[in-house]
Amino acid sequence: MKTIIFLLLVSVFAFPLKAQESTGILYGKIFDHSTNQPIPFASVLLVGTGKGIQSDIDGIFRITNLPPQSYQLKVSAIGYNPEIKTDVTVNTAKPTEIDFALKESVLELEGVTITSDYFMKNPFETNSVTSFSYEEIRRAPGGFEDVVRALSVLPGVAQADAGRNDLIVRGGAPSENLYLIDGIPVPNINHFGTQGATGGPLSFINLDFVKETTFSTGGFPVLYGDKLSSVLEINLREGRKDKIGGKATISASQFGLNLEGPLSNSSTFLFSARRSYLDFIFKAAGFGFVPEYYDVLSKYNVAIDTKSSLSFLFVSAFDNVKYFNDTEDQRYDNSTILGSDQIQYATALQYKRLFNNGFYTLSLSRNFVDYNTSQRDSLLNPIFLNKSREGENILKFDLIYKTSKLTELNFGAEAKLIKFKADIYFPPFKTTFGETLPINSVVVNKLYDKYAAYLNYNQMFLQRFTANVGARLDYFDAVTTNYYVSPRFSLSYMLSPLTNINFSAGIFHQFPSYIWLSGDPIN
Template identity: 45%
Template sequence: MKKIIFILFFIIIPIGSFLYAQNNGIIEGKIVDKKSGQPIPGAVVKVMGTEIGAIANSKGEYRIKNLPTGIYTLQFSTIGFEILTEANISVTNARPTIINEEMIETVIQGKEIQVTSSYFNKNVENSPSTQSLNSQDIRRAPGVQEDVIRATQLLPGVGISSAGRNDLVVRGGAPFENLFIVDNIEVPNINHFGSQGSTGGPLSLINIDFIKNVEFSSGAFAANYGDKTSSVTKITLRNGNDAMFGGQANLSATGFGLNFEGPISSKGSYWFSARRSYLDFIFKLAELAFIPQYWDFAEKVNYKIDENNTLDFLTIGALDNVQLDNSSSSDLYSNSRVAIPNLKQYFSGLTWKHFYKEGYSNLTLGETFSLFNTFQNDSLGVRVFNNDSKEAETSLKYDYFWQLSKTSNLSFGSQLKYATSLKYNITIPGNLRTNFAGQFEPLNIDTSYHALKSGTYITFSQDIERFSYTIGGRFDYYNFINKKLYFSPRASINYQISELTNLGLS
């Protein structure tokens, strides 16, 4: 009974954090043009219901200090852009609240749009099935435990295959049909203990403290995305604090960790995060035979070369391990009923962003790596299945955005992905497997492959008062299948019936 009470104490213990030694809170961020990505100097940020506010500097950055802790609404305005209102912003004295905004240029002055704090924020330039979330939306979402994938499970058209896993089932599709992109890097799986060949797992390895924005498309997504058929989850991570150094220690329902961030001279910033689960301590106290443990690490560095060029480097890694307690026959039997997943994975990328007078371009060199060791023993502790696999891929991606006018833009790009290692070593003993003749025969697979994928796309978008549309197409090439080249046409339209109602088709 004492052990149970001790375990429950750890499970319900509140999240704790410590950071900057301040009595009041801070809101800070950066304001940019949604289409061009250029900063908007002089934009006015006002805390609604107060006389407090700030003006963005030449870099589009603003900072509001000495705010009492509480919930606030911010209004962003400047000449030539639609007014934005962001509600339900939580301010604490633990750390600055980061609110970055992308403003939409308009030829109609004084038009105001409301950015609501629900799960259904729309980006009208994407397909009608696209929803947007920020880190505060994820924190407030009920029952998601600050997990970005669990937050997307609350969106329309999304189902789950199991309550304890992050396997997305989008409009009837399978979990392996979902695409995940983190800072322009295509990632095979962003979960701890991820399923090989799929995109699911028990919990996400993305730290929401550093999430800037999440765009989720549940179908008919834009031409710059390919290779998957169900959904696209695009996660953009924020930059570090370029004004001051800070750190945070936190304790959650599943683990504990440390975050650090700060400036790099006057031209950049960085952040670093390390987290570890404590479920292994709880499972041991509960005398459970199956003891999972995970670590994850993340780092992002951004550096401004000059006014038109920036470099961003990101790396995220995870170590997932399961310890077995086979000290009794009942433990052996319990552990024989599950396959034991051990996984080491990381992904990293370097992005060069160049700003032009009427647009910008991104060039990203990325790498993903996954090392699987999955095995299963029988009730006597004898190995009956073993899978040692390695999957590694290097990619090069180029995207160009060209703003033709205030109401139209053109984007195009290409991507090349080379699987440098697809190595699989799988064994099953002969006394557990029979061939077509009914004879016992072991399974031994020891093979290695290389593969090449590429894609290219073009998209044109235009806004005409209440009406907007996007048309485009994409070619995909994969040398590992018989029909190597595919073409995918893409189109979407949107009509704003009223301030609260849109009609979309894609």
């Protein structure tokens, strides 16, 4: 009864408390893809409506009095390739934000007419890259509004288990995928994750706050390292700028609250908190165990001036499995389950500065994961106990400099200070002959250092070729061979504006997960 009353309250809260406007607002920013500089006086057209506007001196546009529906939005500017975005949904609840990162036009042949395309490709990208907007992820078949699960339908991507986000990319392993949120590395973005891997049953990133994602598979450049299979970049949007608003949400497994809005004329915030209600369902169904989880996401942005900005990010997840061992059957069933209690969070402070031909970012972040896994027999004696804590403090710098219209230089470096603590207990093992074999438990308390630096150069030539060459240095003081150099090269030839032939080669390395460092050195 309490659950029913709660759901009714959520339903009432989800309805507006006053009459909404009958029209919506569409706004956004247009900027250079490489330098992030704003593009003034760009043309913005709502395809098929005859409505349009120009961006202002800061690249900002705003269209009002739009009937709520989906639109196609075309943006063009002198010296840039036009771009069309589809499924731009305008509603009356809040203004819709859509940004455009235009690519400079590189074809200057006389008599050639460049037309806008729905699937524009970055001319400096020579590897397999797929981008998804919020709307594409939301409507992905079988994606369940999950930023990770939506990727499982892509070529070369499979799931190790249908019920988990353990992605196997091009024959790799679930531990070989890199996750970045606004450029900040995060070890895992899934609830009930497996230690040392990157999967879990479902993602804890709130899709309502996702601007777009970029997924790179195979042959990714030297900007990314210490992973072998893929890179998933998740870019979060900023909070709405007109007023503070929010909504209550409910899905097949969780309910929550979203809030966003301005804190001043130059700052905005995002905040969401969600909780599962699977524990109510499992308990009512008579299960002997109950999984429950919570997650929180918060982002704060402030524009210091027209060239620089500061952002703060916080994401966290709390996972717990409760057992009911009242009956013998429950104790027996629970003895086959590896319980998992986890706390994980990532927090970051990031400074971004634009200059004439590029931009740089400087970030200070921390990742922390507290694993508590256990398994007990039907008499509640421990079979396996593991309490591990992994903490990473990261200082990261990235620079993009466009030396000319056809060349781009990328440089970056990062330093990680890592603290790993593990207390793993194995009880003595009794053989079928009655002999007791002692098994040593593991106690680890270590500090590690990781460093990395990269240099990447992109060059377009003969108007159809793009070459990408770079090298990366990775260092980890916990292993015998503690540094690796990873040269990488890729080449792309444009047969037509819609067809490219790509080639890439390189050396990729990945250091072992921290939990594996606690094993026997002989292994």
